[in-house]
Amino acid sequence: MRDLAVTQNITVDGVIEAGDWFGPADGGPEVLEALREQMARADGFLTGRVTFEQMRGFWPTQTDDPTGISTYLNKVHKYVVSSTLQEPGWAPTTVLRDLDDVRRLKEAAGGEIVCTGSIDLTHQLIAAGLVDEYRLFVYPTVVATGRRLFPEAQKLCLQSCTSFPSGVALLIYRHR
Template sequence: MKDLVVTENITLDGVIDAAGDWFGPMDATEDTADLVEAIDEHRRGADAFLTGRATFEAMREFWPAQTDDETGNTDYLNRVHKYVVSSTLEDPGWEPTTVLRGLDDVRSLKQGDGGDIVTTGSLTLVPALIAAGLVDEYRLFTYPIVLGRGQRLFGDADNVPRLRLTECRSFRSGVVLLRYRPEMP
């Protein structure tokens, strides 16, 4: 059985939407080599990438066009099997991609063998995954910034179990990775 891992870039006050330009996926203003290595480590453990339609379409427009990406994101996203949850998308236009029609399809995907299923962004899908009890791990790359507004990871989420910290790792940039797994009742 595969683990479904929510990986989010998040502010100290829990905001995960990127409005206000607080997060740039290719920001080269600081030394982020240790952070890039941690992300690469996580990519090596994943063989599926899950998103909602809006995040998928934004990524499809941005990542394939990147030619000087030193983070490895472009190569990873172009080769990993992508799954997009959408009731309306017909032609994903970015291979390899499979369209899933709902959370039952996500449950079925988790039944397979192999590496992790990773999801990121997806401001509508992630709360639905949390509410449905489908998340096996949270990897929160916590940025030292407070926005005071924006969509929060657990803002409207129902059915969030108690979480157990499994890793805390800091990076030179001030970002801290917090990994949590839900405790089983």
Template sequence: MRDLVVTENITLDGVIDASEGWFNPGDEDLSDVLGALEVQREAADAFLVGRQTFEDMRGYWPHQTDDPTGISDYLNAVSKYVVSTTLQDPQWEHSTVLRGLDEVEALKATAGKDIVATGSITLVHALATAGLVDEYRLFVYPVVIGKGARLFPGTSTPATLQLVETQPFRSGITLLRYRT
């Protein structure tokens, strides 16, 4: 069975909604963070998102031709899965629409590497509530926002998490990996 890994940028107080402008890695730290992301990309062969995140990414990443980060190349090549009851034609190569969490569970049962979910807060909450998340990889930013969508609102919080890795970066951002 494949692992479903949730990767999020998050504040110290658990906010993953970046609308307040806190998500801004400095140039001095970008190479370190990108290196950590590259390791994660190599461990995964499937990218899972909700419809809104998918549409936002589809409108941006395929059009980036001079992307030194490698993110556009990765997203254009990886198998993408979008959970949606309304999306008909994903219009992005290597994309498949899944109609519900039962199809996510079936995807986890197939052979392959990790399945990574990022952004997609509504989907991530549903995945956590359904017990489908195997690992959380959290890039924790040293800021406190006080408001916004949180990764663990109330009952979607797993009962216990086991810390398996801590990786600090020069800017104060820290990667925390937790297994459920």
């Protein structure tokens, strides 16, 4: 069975909604290295349709990306959960129609599956008990408004904590 890890950039007050409070290089080279380590372990990248379309409109056209994110995203197998998307237009991509398809994907052989962004999908995955691990890059920012990662109470067990010179901390949790 494959682990499904939710990786999110998050503020100290729990907001994951995109805004101008972070950028790919804001955490410094150490955060980028931690991201690269996670990318090396994952052979599946899971998103919802909106996040997928936003990423598809940006990452494939990046030709001078020192972070390595564009190279990873262009080659990793992407899975997009959508009831309406017909032709993904970014290979290799498989369209999953619902959470039952996500369950079957987790049961198949392979490496880790990572879900990033996709707030609505992430909330559905949490509610369905499909998330095995949370990798939270906590930025030293409070924004006071915006959508939060957890829609309801959760009991988690801290697996590791890494702090970076930029003030960002990587907290890894699993369910108790």
